[in-house]
Amino acid sequence: MPGFTLFPSTAKLLPMEQHTPSAIAPSPVGTTPSLKTLVGKLELANPVMTASGTCGYADEYADFAPLSQLGAFVTKSISRQPRLGNESYRVVETRAGMLNAIGLANIGLERFVKEKVPRLAAMNIPAIVNVPGWSIEDYVDVAAYLDEHVPVVRGIELNVSCPNVKNGLSFGTDPLRLGELVAAVRKRVQRTVLIVKLSPNVADIAITAKAAIDAGADALSLVNTFTAMAIDIETQKPVLANETGGLSGPAIKPIAVFMVNRVYRQVAAKNHIPIIAMGGVQTWQDAAEFILAGASAVAVGTALFVNPAVHVDICRGLSAYMARKGLTQIADLVGRCGTPKTPN
Numbered sequence: 001m002p003g004f005t006l007f008p009s010t011a012k013l014l015p016m017e018q019h020t021p022s023a024i025a026p027s028p029v030g031t032t033p034s035l036k037t038l039v040g041k042l043e044l045a046n047p048v049m050t051a052s053g054t055c056g057y058a059d060e061y062a063d064f065a066p067l068s069q070l071g072a073f074v075t076k077s078i079s080r081q082p083r084l085g086n087e088s089y090r091v092v093e094t095r096a097g098m099l100n101a102i103g104l105a106n107i108g109l110e111r112f113v114k115e116k117v118p119r120l121a122a123m124n125i126p127a128i129v130n131v132p133g134w135s136i137e138d139y140v141d142v143a144a145y146l147d148e149h150v151p152v153v154r155g156i157e158l159n160v161s162c163p164n165v166k167n168g169l170s171f172g173t174d175p176l177r178l179g180e181l182v183a184a185v186r187k188r189v190q191r192t193v194l195i196v197k198l199s200p201n202v203a204d205i206a207i208t209a210k211a212a213i214d215a216g217a218d219a220l221s222l223v224n225t226f227t228a229m230a231i232d233i234e235t236q237k238p239v240l241a242n243e244t245g246g247l248s249g250p251a252i253k254p255i256a257v258f259m260v261n262r263v264y265r266q267v268a269a270k271n272h273i274p275i276i277a278m279g280g281v282q283t284w285q286d287a288a289e290f291i292l293a294g295a296s297a298v299a300v301g302t303a304l305f306v307n308p309a310v311h312v313d314i315c316r317g318l319s320a321y322m323a324r325k326g327l328t329q330i331a332d333l334v335g336r337c338g339t340p341k342t343p344n
C-alpha cells in the first residue's frame with residue numbers, strides 16, 4: 001500500500017516498567033520462558049495470532065511470512081454464501097491506522113472448505129474460522145458444519161458486528177440478541193472453542209461480554225473496528241463507497257487496552273474466560289500491554305500491512321521481556337496490571 005505510514009507505537013513514551021508491578025517474583029536464573037498459552041481448551045505454542053480479515057485465507061501471505069510460527073491462524077470472515085463485498089474505495093489510510101469497509105467479501109463456505117482448508121492443514125497450527133451472519137441460522141449453519149466436518153478448524157470466532165437483517169441492529173450491540181445467538185450456536189458447537197468477537201461500538205462492552213459468557217462462550221475476542229468516517233474535501237463526499245468504515249491500527253490501541261481491561265476485571269477473570277485482544281498491536285510492547293490488561297493471547301491486524309512477519313518479532317521480544325522480568329510463563333503476566341478497585 002503506497003505511502004502507508006502507520007505511527008510508531010507509543011510504548012517508548014510509556015516504558016513497560018511504569019505498568020508492571022514490582023512484586024513479580026523472579027524465576028530461577030537461566031530458565032527459558034514458555035510462550036505457551038491457553039484459549040479455553042485450545043493450547044497455543046505462543047500467544048500471537050492473525051486478526052480476521054487482515055491475512056486472507058493464509059495462502060496470500062505464505063510467501064512473505066513464516067505463518068507456521070503463529071500461535072494460531074484466524075481466517076477472514078467465511079459466510080454461508082460467497083460475497084463480493086462493497087464497492088471501492090473500501091480502504092483508506094488514516095493518520096494512525098486505516099479505515100475499511102470491505103463488506104465481508106469472501107468465497108463462501110463451500111469453496112473455503114475445498115480450496116483453502118488444505119493450506120490451513122499444512123500449516124500445522126490451530127486454525128480459527130471467523131463466522132459472520134445476518135440471522136441466527138446463518139451463524140449456526142456455518143459454525144455447526146465446521147465443528148462437525150472440518151477437523152483442522154479448532155476454533156469458531158463469531159463476528160457479531162454484522163447488521164441483523166431482521167431488525168437492522170447488529171447482534172454485537174444488543175445484549176439480548178447476542179445472548180440468543182451465542183446460545184443457539186453453543187448448542188451445535190462442541191468440538192471447537194467458541195469465541196465471541198465483541199464490537200467496541202457500545203456504551204459498555206462489559207455488558208455484551210457478560211451476555212456472551214452467560215450464553216456459553218468459551219472465550220472472548222476484542223475489539224473489532226470502531227465505526228468511523230473520512231471525507232474528501234475536494235469532492236466533498238465520503239472517501240469510502242460505503243460512506244462509513246471501521247477504524248483499526250495504532251489509533252485505537254489505548255481504547256482497546258481499556259476495553260480489554262474492563263472486560264477482564266468486570267466479567268472474564270471471575271468466570272475464567274480467556275480474552276484474545278486486538279486493536280493496534282504492532283510491537284512486543286503492545287502485546288505485553290494487552291496481556292497485562294488481561295488478555296491470554298493477542299491478534300495482529302493492521303500491522304500486517306506493514307510487516308507480514310511481525311509475529312516473529314513480537315514473540316522474540318515477549319520472550320526476552322519475560323526473561324528480563326524473571327517470568328516463566330504467559331499466565332504469570334495475564335491481568336497483572338491491577339485488581340478491581342471496587343467489588344463487582
Ligand SMILES: Cc1cc2nc3c(=O)[nH]c(=O)nc-3n(C[C@H](O)[C@H](O)[C@H](O)COP(=O)(O)O)c2cc1C
Binds near residue numbers: 104
Ligand atoms: C482490512 C480489514 C479487514 C477486516 N476484516 C474483518 C473480518 O472479515 N471479520 C472480522 O471479524 N474483523 C475484520 N477486521 C477487524 C480486525 O480483525 C481487527 O478486529 C481490527 O482491525 C483491530 O485490530 P488491528 O488494529 O490490529 O487491525 C478487519 C480489519 C481490517 C483492517
